[in-house]
Amino acid sequence: MPQAEHRDRTTVLTDEEVRVLDAHWRAATYLAAGQIYLLANPLLTEPLRPEHIKPRLLGHWGTSPGLNLVYTHLNRVIRARGIDALCIWGPGHGGPSVLANSWLEGSYSETYPDVTRDAAGMERLFRQFSFPGGVPSHVAPEVPGSLHEGGELGYSLAHAYGAALDNPELLVACVIGDGEAETGPLAASWHGNKFLDPVHDGAVLPILHLNGYKIANPTVLSRLPEDELDTLLRGYGHEPLHVTGDDPAQVHRAMAAALDEALDRIAAAQHAARAEGVTERVHWPVIVLRTPKGWTGPAEVDGVPVEGTWRAHQVPLAGVRDNPAHLRQLEEWLRSYRPQELFDADGRPGPEVLACVPQGARRLGATPHANGGLRTRELPIPPLEDFAVSVDKPGTTLHEPTRILGGLLERIMADTADRRDFRLVGPDETASNRLQDVYGATGKAWQETTLDVDENLDRHGRVMEILSEHVCQGWLEGYLLTGRHGLFSCYEAFVHIVDSMVNQHIKWLKTSRRLPWRAPIPSLNYLLTSHVWRQDHNGFSHQDPGFVDHVLNKSPEAVRVYLPPDANTLLAVADHVLRSRDYVNVVVAGKQPCFDWLTVDQARVHCARGAGVWEWAGTEDGTREPDVVLACAGDVPTLEVLAAAQLLRRHLPELAVRVVNVVDIARLMPSGEHPHGMSDFEYDGLFTADKPVIFAYHGYPWLIHRLAYRRTGHRNLHVRGYKEAGTTTTPFDMVVSNDLDRYRLVMDVVDRVPGLAVRAAGVRQRMADTRTRHHAWIREHGVDLPEVAEWSWEG
Missing domain, CATH: 3.40.50.970 (Thiamin diphosphate (ThDP)-binding fold, Pyr/PP domains)
Incomplete structure (x- = not known):
């Protein structure tokens, strides 16, 4: 040399x-x-x-x-x-x-x-x-x-x-x-x-x-x-x-x-x-x-x-x-x-x-x-009431959950303008994911040439966009590890690109927790949107909800997964994860118009318990156990379960139906396996020990079975979710293609509640006929059935 x-x-x-x-x-x-x-x-x-x-x-x-x-x-x-x-x-x-x-x-x-x-x-x-x-x-x-x-x-x-x-x-x-x-x-x-x-x-x-x-x-x-x-x-x-x-x-x-x-x-x-x-x-x-x-x-x-x-x-x-x-x-x-x-x-x-x-x-x-928790300051999160949507009656108004979240993020950006310790990163998707309100407080970081047609570019901006999920993840990890706060917004299907990176970060957090000299750092927060059920326009290549499965394989003390069903619940979840330390938080939420189910106060309580009965949605009268439990996790599954509950109320009014919504997916795990898990006593009280449970889940259905396989009533658990059936089609056809739709859920109830197979054969047949009519309708008209497209809660 x-x-x-x-x-x-x-x-x-x-x-x-x-x-x-x-x-x-x-x-x-x-x-x-x-x-x-x-x-x-x-x-x-x-x-x-x-x-x-x-x-x-x-x-x-x-x-x-x-x-x-x-x-x-x-x-x-x-x-x-x-x-x-x-x-x-x-x-x-x-x-x-x-x-x-x-x-x-x-x-x-x-x-x-x-x-x-x-x-x-x-x-x-x-x-x-x-x-x-x-x-x-x-x-x-x-x-x-x-x-x-x-x-x-x-x-x-x-x-x-x-x-x-x-x-x-x-x-x-x-x-x-x-x-x-x-x-x-x-x-x-x-x-x-x-x-x-x-x-x-x-x-x-x-x-x-x-x-x-x-x-x-x-x-x-x-x-x-x-x-x-x-x-x-x-x-x-x-x-x-x-x-x-x-x-x-x-x-x-x-x-x-x-x-x-x-x-x-x-x-x-x-x-x-x-x-x-x-x-x-x-x-x-x-x-x-x-x-x-x-x-x-x-x-x-x-x-x-x-x-x-x-x-x-x-x-x-x-x-x-x-x-x-x-x-x-x-x-x-x-x-x-x-x-x-x-x-x-x-x-x-x-x-x-x-x-x-x-x-x-x-x-x-x-x-x-290099010990960023020593330098961390509390993030100034404003009152959620400043951004919450009004809900006078569940299921009658619609909002885009991530757009509502964008207002909260804009305020956080504004309130950290002088201290500069909050960043939003994502691969060219901030506006696509309906978070563009943040541009009212800061632009997109950019040091290169700008043209007259460019918008929101800012040499001093704190929104970071580059079409590389790896780089976004690396930027945010370096930012968090040195004691600052942030959020990574990404299309759900493409966050898999950083599977290996999140593995390493979770391992880092797990090891750091055992080192008393390492101070807790702000959590790595993912917002996964443009999700599987509303990628009907982009098609099969953009449909993959499996990041949740990947993360829940990791150290229970370090991982959390949330599926807020509406805008106010997303605000409550965001408030929680942005305040947290030493976790990887995965939040899956839609950007398309979504029904508002809970007031902000109800959303806070629901998030605190992680899973609960929505009494207003079921038909229990408090005198006997439910005949069936309809459970849901995720915004689209929640919509389909509530629509199914409404159909059951109309066609089988004598049936005692309980509706359970799960926002914190780790609640399904035993308390000995995850800090957020439920005891068997709690689980059986919520889902029953011996009644059919029809569970509509946002992602791959076998995850729910894996989380709940030790439960007493697991043999009665039937899960519907995404099963790799997707294409460019209508929104409702996506759920029909994966057997997650409201009509299929009603058919599941008929099939699994003892005595209904014969007594409610006509109801089941009407549900099956509607699915058949749906297929013909979308191929002729290119849009969903009127009773689906114009549906609202009538409970």
């Missing part, structure tokens, strides 16, 4: 400055290697023996030396310039490096007092790494200063931009591994610079770390000719600064020059925007760092090249306990860092090692920005 160079600016480091930086880097790199291998003898005070080696060697060495270099040099500029900084460590398994550096700077021992900054603490640091009862091999919630799970390949840059939003004094460095750089989410994340406001936001400094290889293959960007890579990065809107080499002293000088150049450019751009009113989009710097994979590790093992190849990715010397030659090679490798120069006899880092380390909260492992 050629000598290290940086051609844009020369920062002249003295030999003493290089020596100090190198001491810190060598110490961190020694500690990174030690975590992978050593169980004891952390300072090599005696010859290395097999019993000093871990029985299972786990971890990833290849990326560690480069990450240590970045950490060392970030320390230098943070200390020299007095800046607040956060670093997102993108390479998948860079845990040894970030742990090593946080231990060196003291933040790790402050967080975990039993891991002291001395020989005993070093031994504990080594032992716990990738060890039963210890810490993971990647950057995880347990690591001070982290807010990005190391396994989340592809999301680091989006997280970095989310962290920088509305943090004007913060520098967010983001190390991007060259394997990670091949992912689709990362490729789209480069466009974050078109949304970063140099006036109100902080700066993001991407550091593209190209060490050449993934697990077993070369990486695409590392093999591109430099001019081609430059063209790509400039096309993304960045100005690249290159650092390339394998000689440590020269790399230190080049890295210092590149960082100083980058930070000078950032400071100049921010000054121009903030003090001089310059409005042209900034072309922010990016550092391209090329160092060998497994740098300073074994050059060869058993005659095969390792350093600078894919073989350095994980554990370059695997047979250390059983192979004396490997053991000798490991000892030579570890002693090459000269640990006796770096740590005193008690194992404490020497003054030279710590000379470049910042103090207090400016240490990367101690920044409060």
